Amino acid sequence: MAPGANIGEKAAIFEAVHGSAPDIEGKNIANPCALLLAAAQMLDHLGMTEKGTAIRQGIRTVLETRRDMVTPDMGGTGTTNSFAQALVEYVQSH
Template sequence: MVLRPDDFDVVVLPNLYGDIVSDLCAGLIGGLGIAPGANIGDDYALFEPVHGSAPKHAGLNRANPTALMLSAVLMLRHLDECDAAERMLGAIRAVISEGKDVTYDIKRTVTGSTDGSVGTSQYADALIAKLQV
């Protein structure tokens, strides 16, 4: 799974092992701060960041909202709002690729340092600006 993740479309596991494997696999895409989650049943679907809540970051303007936004991308696709999903995904990709208005964890993953990172609000403002283009 680590060497050839593209070999897997879906992995079905009990809850405990699913949590462990999903947390480990999050490292393949940049960490838990970026990993979206979807629980899809026959009648209902729930979309959430894999990491859950982050109360230690509450009110500090340092939380990375990417996992939440990518969960929204999954939700939009599930609702057949594919154009909106692609616009949001494009904005996220653009801001992260530019690397200047990103939170400390993204900056550290990309550059090895948190120097020049921004808070949640500035990151969100950069994403909104990309959506308005």
């Protein structure tokens, strides 16, 4: 769940900090949190802090309340897609 950012004078790159995990490729069980948190960092960097905050709050809420939507590595029974859908529902409703 570690996001990363490389910010220079003329460019910035935001990414998830982890390996490629070829053992779970195509299984729809990858945890999307690091990539989503990197996206939130990018939004903050672009001055869209309210949107970045909404993503972070949504991730926290899904992790705390929607175990059926959370990927197995985080103790849930959900999929990458179900986590994303739960996050979208949270952000749209707030």
